[in-house]
Amino acid sequence: MNIKRVFYRRVESLVVFCIAIISLMNVSCSPVQKGESVGRAKRVIYRSLDVEKFAKVLQRDDVVLVDVRTPEEYAAGHIEGVDCNLNVRSTTFFKDYQSLPKDKLIAVYCKGGGRSKQVAGVLAGNGYKVVELSVGYDGWVKAGGRSEK
Numbered sequence: 001m002n003i004k005r006v007f008y009r010r011v012e013s014l015v016v017f018c019i020a021i022i023s024l025m026n027v028s029c030s031p032v033q034k035g036e037s038v039g040r041a042k043r044v045i046y047r048s049l050d051v052e053k054f055a056k057v058l059q060r061d062d063v064v065l066v067d068v069r070t071p072e073e074y075a076a077g078h079i080e081g082v083d084c085n086l087n088v089r090s091t092t093f094f095k096d097y098q099s100l101p102k103d104k105l106i107a108v109y110c111k112g113g114g115r116s117k118q119v120a121g122v123l124a125g126n127g128y129k130v131v132e133l134s135v136g137y138d139g140w141v142k143a144g145g146r147s148e149k
Helices: 003-026 051-058 071-076 093-099 114-123 136-142
Strands: 036-038 044-046 047-049 062-065 105-109 128-134
Touching: 047 051, 047 136, 051 062, 051 128, 051 136, 071 114, 093 114, 105 114, 114 128, 128 136
Parallel strands: 047 128, 062 105, 105 128
Antiparallel strands: 036 044
16 A cells, blocks of 8 residues: 555656646747747837838838848849848848847838848847838738839
8 A cells, every 4th residue: 555655646746747847838838929029038029010001100200121131132122212131141130230220110021021020029129119011022012012123
């Protein structure tokens, strides 16, 4: 009977341990809402906008429009009025983005929306006010947005 008692206590301890691990995983892996990025010690937020809302933001005077695609993608066509092309794949990106003004709203886009979300998270985590185009340049063109070469 002693062996059974020891066995059940160990099983009970293992179950409690597993529940604790699962609970911690649920907290640390909680989903991030669309348009949010979680920074190291704080929650940083940027807005992810559709084409219509992004176009309205671009009409403001306090906006810097940033294309984060490669120079080749940029040369093939970009949103009209781009202020800066910062290649997120460049080895100097983390130095280059620091030239952006923190007193203005930074509007970023890429080809399909993936890279711009990453960049938006980095910028927001470093004190920038940021919006990003959720569908990227391809979605912008498809929706009839103005572009140039």
